[in-house]
Amino acid sequence: MTMMSYLGAIGAAQREALENDPRVIIIGEDVQANVYGTMGGGKSRAEKGDFLQIFGPERIRNTPISEEIIVGAAAGAAMTGLRPIVDLSYSSFLYMAMDQFVNQVAKNRYMFGGQASLPVVFRSAMFFGLSTGAHHSDRPYPMFMNTPGLKIMVPSTPSDAKGLLRQAIDMDDPVLSFETCMLWGLKEEVNESEYRIPFGKARIIREGKDVTVVGISTGVHIALQAAQQLEVENISIEVIDPRTLVPLDYEAILNSVARTGRLVIIDPANRTCSAAAEISAMICEIAFDCLKAPIIRVTTPDMQIPFSPAIEKQLYPDVDKAIAAIKKVLK
Amino acid sequence: MMLANDTYLEMYRRMLRIRVFDERAAKMVKHGEIPGTVHTSIGQEAQVVGACMALGPEDYMTGNHRSHGHPIGKGAALGPLMAELMGKAWGICEGKGGSMHLADFKVGSLGESGIVGSSIPIATGAALSAKILKTGRVSLAFFGDGAANQGCLYEAMNMASIWKLPIVFLCENNQYALSTPSYTVTAGRIAERATGFDMPGLRIEDGQDVLQVYDAVSTAVKHARNGNGPTLIEVMTYRFNEHSEGLRIGNDYRNKDERESWLKRDPIEIFTRYLMTSGIAKESDILDMKKQINEEVEEARKFADESPMPDPSIAFKDLYTEPSGVSL
Numbered sequence: 080m081t082m083m084s085y086l087g088a089i090g091a092a093q094r095e096a097l098e099n100d101p102r103v104i105i106i107g108e109d110v111q112a113n114v115y116g117t118m119g120g121g122k123s124r125a126e127k128g129d130f131l132q133i134f135g136p137e138r139i140r141n142t143p144i145s146e147e148i149i150v151g152a153a154a155g156a157a158m159t160g161l162r163p164i165v166d167l168s169y170s171s172f173l174y175m176a177m178d179q180f181v182n183q184v185a186k187n188r189y190m191f192g193g194q195a196s197l198p199v200v201f202r203s204a205m206f207f208g209l210s211t212g213a214h215h216s217d218r219p220y221p222m223f224m225n226t227p228g229l230k231i232m233v234p235s236t237p238s239d240a241k242g243l244l245r246q247a248i249d250m251d252d253p254v255l256s257f258e259t260c261m262l263w264g265l266k267e268e269v270n271e272s273e274y275r276i277p278f279g280k281a282r283i284i285r286e287g288k289d290v291t292v293v294g295i296s297t298g299v300h301i302a303l304q305a306a307q308q309l310e311v312e313n314i315s316i317e318v319i320d321p322r323t324l325v326p327l328d329y330e331a332i333l334n335s336v337a338r339t340g341r342l343v344i345i346d347p348a349n350r351t352c353s354a355a356a357e358i359s360a361m362i363c364e365i366a367f368d369c370l371k372a373p374i375i376r377v378t379t380p381d382m383q384i385p386f387s388p389a390i391e392k393q394l395y396p397d398v399d400k401a402i403a404a405i406k407k408v409l410k
Numbered sequence: 411m412m413l414a415n416d417t418y419l420e421m422y423r424r425m426l427r428i429r430v431f432d433e434r435a436a437k438m439v440k441h442g443e444i445p446g447t448v449h450t451s452i453g454q455e456a457q458v459v460g461a462c463m464a465l466g467p468e469d470y471m472t473g474n475h476r477s478h479g480h481p482i483g484k485g486a487a488l489g490p491l492m493a494e495l496m497g498k499a500w501g502i503c504e505g506k507g508g509s510m511h512l513a514d515f516k517v518g519s520l521g522e523s524g525i526v527g528s529s530i531p532i533a534t535g536a537a538l539s540a541k542i543l544k545t546g547r548v549s550l551a552f553f554g555d556g557a558a559n560q561g562c563l564y565e566a567m568n569m570a571s572i573w574k575l576p577i578v579f580l581c582e583n584n585q586y587a588l589s590t591p592s593y594t595v596t597a598g599r600i601a602e603r604a605t606g607f608d609m610p611g612l613r614i615e616d617g618q619d620v621l622q623v624y625d626a627v628s629t630a631v632k633h634a635r636n637g638n639g640p641t642l643i644e645v646m647t648y649r650f651n652e653h654s655e656g657l658r659i660g661n662d663y664r665n666k667d668e669r670e671s672w673l674k675r676d677p678i679e680i681f682t683r684y685l686m687t688s689g690i691a692k693e694s695d696i697l698d699m700k701k702q703i704n705e706e707v708e709e710a711r712k713f714a715d716e717s718p719m720p721d722p723s724i725a726f727k728d729l730y731t732e733p734s735g736v737s738l
Binding site for chain 2 (some may be wrong): 103104137138140142143145147148151153154155157158159161178179182183187188189190191192193194195196227228230250251268276296318326378
């Protein structure tokens with residue numbers, strides 16, 4: 080085990096994949112200079128070498144600022160034998176390539192009757208909570224959950240980031256990885272040898288009997304803090320991290336709610352059609368009889384993100400909101 | 411460029427295949443045998459085949475909504491294409507693509523596209539993999555004069571140029587984006603836009619002559635294969651039918667004299683005359699080839715007729731490499 084940051088773990092997974100398979104390449108804006116942490120954190124880069132030096136400019140490719148061709152070319156390359164990892168830096172930049180994501184990446188395998196495979200990973204970071212303003216702060220994974228054909232990972236810990244990303248690179252389907260910038264510096268002991276975390280398998284991080292709390296990305300950490308604080312009040316919280324939103328491990332959430340009868344979902348996305356909305360709808364449809372109280376979604380309201388630190392942070396889910404929601408479902 | 415007689419004859423056969431296939435498909439739309447609509451390449455066969463024949467069988471190609479000519483030109487079998495148009499199980503995409511989304515990976519056809527310009531980045535990516543994997547393959551992106559005003563083309567041209575990707579950007583300028591005359595929405599000449607991206611650009615004024623197209627694209631393919639990067643080729647041509655079959659907007663948007671003068675320049679008639687005057691084919695050879703292609707299309711139609719409809723469960727297959735678990 081080695082102490083790794085979230086970003087260092089992402090770098091480690093990419094390095095593993097680049098070393099194992101010459102078909103793996105990294106393309107994106109500023110990837111050669113590691114501006115957005117393509118190779119992991121600054122420290123690990125200095126210690127372990129520079130991807131550009133190790134793998135060369137043929138495989139570590141700086142692109143023009145042209146998201147549509149970055150995404151489309153990665154898709155075309157994946158359809159013809161490469162396994163690209165695309166670094167799109169900010170998640171809000173994905174919209175520039177919406178046609179390629181929706182009409183090509185997501186559809187080509189299906190539309191061509193299974194002739195195409197698209198082994199490609201699109202990484203991007205959500206910079207919310209850091210005063211980057213409306214153009215850099217989106218949490219847009221729900222939009223892509225509504226696009227069948229894409230797989231979506233939302234790692235919440237360094238270990239998950241490494242294992243999920245490695246799995247994503249090895250899969251033959253297109254994956255969007257939504258990484259939270261606020262988690263970049265989060266550190267823990269990570270297994271430095273190769274391992275993969277399967278998609279569609281949630282992790283029950285903490286067992287409990289009173290309320291099931293599902294956390295998405297930063298929502299996981301909020302849930303854990305809330306659970307800890309409520310322990311002193313003898314409230315027992317089960318915390319579930321779905322890890323991937325497509326496929327989504329409904330079964331793990333259902334099994335938990337069947338035991339607790341209460342569900343709170345903490346999701347930093349905008350409220351309407353959020354991951355939380357989808358999970359809530361699914362539980363209502365399938366497990367309504369198990370519920371002892373209405374489900375509560377703790378999300379960001381349907382609002383754009385303002386710049387000023389004085390008014391930004393109030394919009395996102397936090398521990399106080401989580402605790403209030405948990406207490407409400409227990410009433 | 412002097413070619414083997416067989417090459418000329420193969421060009422001719424492919425042009426005929428497109429013509430007869432598309433004439434048949436148009437009729438089938440009219441009779442309700444093909445659901446939806448089709449966009450025929452009738453009138454544009456020279457430009458399609460001249461470009462496709464300049465590629466090798468391993469080379470890649472993407473296309474657009476005017477979508478049957480490209481795979482046929484690249485050598486795809488007709489039966490699975492016709493079955494696809496009819497939404498049948500034996501269709502090349504198992505009935506899930508339809509006319510506008512044909513693809514036959516066996517012949518390097520990586521997919522047509524119902525979104526104008528959208529397949530250009532895919533072709534660019536295929537060229538990137540050819541370069542990195544050193545396969546020696548070349549990629550060709552077909553697109554129309556309408557797509558020439560999509561931003562993704564210029565993102566693609568820029569990337570292809572800076573990375574010297576082995577790709578040919580082939581603009582099939584049939585002069586109308588549906589009903590909109592190209593000159594009313596397009597500044598300057600499309601071919602000249604290549605200059606800004608530091609790549610060769612040329613315009614073929616007579617895209618009804620298959621040999622002119624073949625020569626130009628062959629040069630571009632050689633340029634690409636030698637590691638010198640992309641070329642933009644604009645081919646002037648004309649579609650003889652409506653934008654899509656069954657679209658009843660008349661032909662008022664196209665000047666009558668203009669239309670008649672282009673209709674006189676039928677690419678198949680032009681090439682027939684060439685083959686006969688140059689002694690490559692006798693009249694009887696021409697008749698034999700026409701008979702043969704009619705039979706091929708008839709066979710394709712028979713194949714498609716005999717195909718069952720896809721099982722409803724197929725609708726839930728192939729979204730991912732493993733089953734998605736989604737059902738009704």
